[in-house]
Amino acid sequence: MTELKNDRFLRALLKQPVDKTPIWIMRQAGRYLPEYRALRKQAGSFMDLCQNADLACEVTLQPLRRFDLDAAILFSDILTIPDAMGLGLYFSAGEGPRFQRTITSAADVKALPNPDPEGELQYVMNAVRTIRKELDGSVPLIGFSGSPWTLATYMVEGGSTKDFGKVKGMLYSSPIAMHLLLDKLADSVTSYLNAQIAAGAQAVMIFDTWGGALSPEAYKAFSLDYMQKIVSGLTREADGRKVPVVLFTKGGAQWLESMADTGCDALGLDWTINIADAKARVGDQVALQGNMDPCVLYSTPDVVSETAQKIVADFDGNTGHVFNLGHGIHQHINPDNVKVLVDAVHAVPLRK
């Protein structure tokens, strides 16, 4: 394999010394970039892009040409696994992702196949292989998956939800069926992420977008325990380097200690916690990734710079921090502000 020219991102996740705070941005490849919108217009649907390795690679590389980012992230969707299980993923305008079929019972769960990462999901692995080759060692490539609980919310609700009535209805009324579903998903996510690592992903991230909608007891039993199972089953080394695992529960700032106890290498943080407080609580155990409110990017270059500098200063360390937003970048953000952000983060001198 080609040697990695910029390994700042991997080093920070493993708390090895770095020269600058590394930065990447959730959804850095996407609709806020005019070149993405142009390609999308030409290529068809979002899933058409994901399923074509060359197009997925092109989209993945677009933000790296504009900004001095320290990592690339596979262009894909968190819902590829339930789609490969046969639920029929589609995107309806204004409503986000939807499934043609939903899960309503233990019988439905038992009928779900465990998809083969090099079968139904091979298009993802092909994208990983293509991107890794094209990156040519410039920066590391991040693989990812949705968490079992987050996948389950879409599979039971049939799409996005405000109140989680159906999926929590199942959780509280049929906990056995819910555990069966989550256990199957944990197995599938483990194989899926391990296949991404085998195909070339150099770090992996688990997105638990909806764990924060749960009570503390339900979070542990229905989200965290299954993420822990995944972390325990992951290949943690490839090409003679450690493959770091990042866990991100949006709205999970109250539960950082138990998240860190899963054995992951880093925690993603949303913006509802000051990163200094997060570091004081779990900084001995894990690295931290985050955590600027994406809405700061609607503001002026000066405010963007100052806010970024303050977060780096609040972290106040010489490694163990990967700068990111607290959630994905919004589609109406001006890309010029992203350049300001990336350069501002890199410009902050680190404590020796």
Added chain:
Amino acid sequence: MTELKNDRFLRALLKQPVDKTPIWIMRQAGRYLPEYRALRKQAGSFMDLCQNADLACEVTLQPLRRFDLDAAILFSDILTIPDAMGLGLYFSAGEGPRFQRTITSAADVKALPNPDPEGELQYVMNAVRTIRKELDGSVPLIGFSGSPWTLATYMVEGGSTKDFGKVKGMLYSSPIAMHLLLDKLADSVTSYLNAQIAAGAQAVMIFDTWGGALSPEAYKAFSLDYMQKIVSGLTREADGRKVPVVLFTKGGAQWLESMADTGCDALGLDWTINIADAKARVGDQVALQGNMDPCVLYSTPDVVSETAQKIVADFDGNTGHVFNLGHGIHQHINPDNVKVLVDAVHAVPLRK
């Protein structure tokens, strides 16, 4: 004034001894009740109900006829103030509340009038007076308002939002305009709640539905400080009794200490924190209201009872707890489960 027959709710908020844990339910008057749906069909829109004192009173009393609730809450909307400021509130099917006009600048803010609670908002005060009279001292009446920040989100976005792009865009780009808006709203909310107290409300609650979407620094500066200003300006006694103030920031479990420091009497809790932990943190200063996940009500009567009993047991006190859901009841809940809940909470023997 008629003497209050059941003052368990007020006593618990003030940490005076109670015989049982009091309970009421956010949105207890609403769409999950068939009698509400029938009246609504007959009467017209949601705002038609709010603006007619007799209908608002009838709707307020409906749940009290079915369940052994310890408080009534004024049937109204959190957006009455911006509507009275001239923004034109309407409800579009499936989209929730919308405004015809939005706030985009400091000039827009300066042009907003401070509505007169006994003028444009007199319909609310008339409803309070009618309900208080009809309750005839059976249980206390709760008045309420949205928090300044929560009102501002709707006024700037024009309706519900997932990403708060416009309102946070204004917060980060034009903080002076945002402070001007919030300050004006804090004054209006103070007059509005004081008028409700003068009209007969025996406790008041401030709903900060969207404070949890902010960073810790922004929460303090743009939501909490204005709620504090309101708390400081409220009439705290009426008819020779203390009028307790409850503060509720959904998603605010990380900030309970600073919420308690506002001088309010109680904090509303959503379900993302165990009530024992909340009590350990702020139980010496304030009473607690909450905090069952509304989705538990989709489950069986046994699960509803057990979950309710566990929350009362977790609180483990002889006063200072008002049972409630962590957010409003959903429209598809079976009312029979609400009866199970209310009776289960009352049946738990309290520690002496």
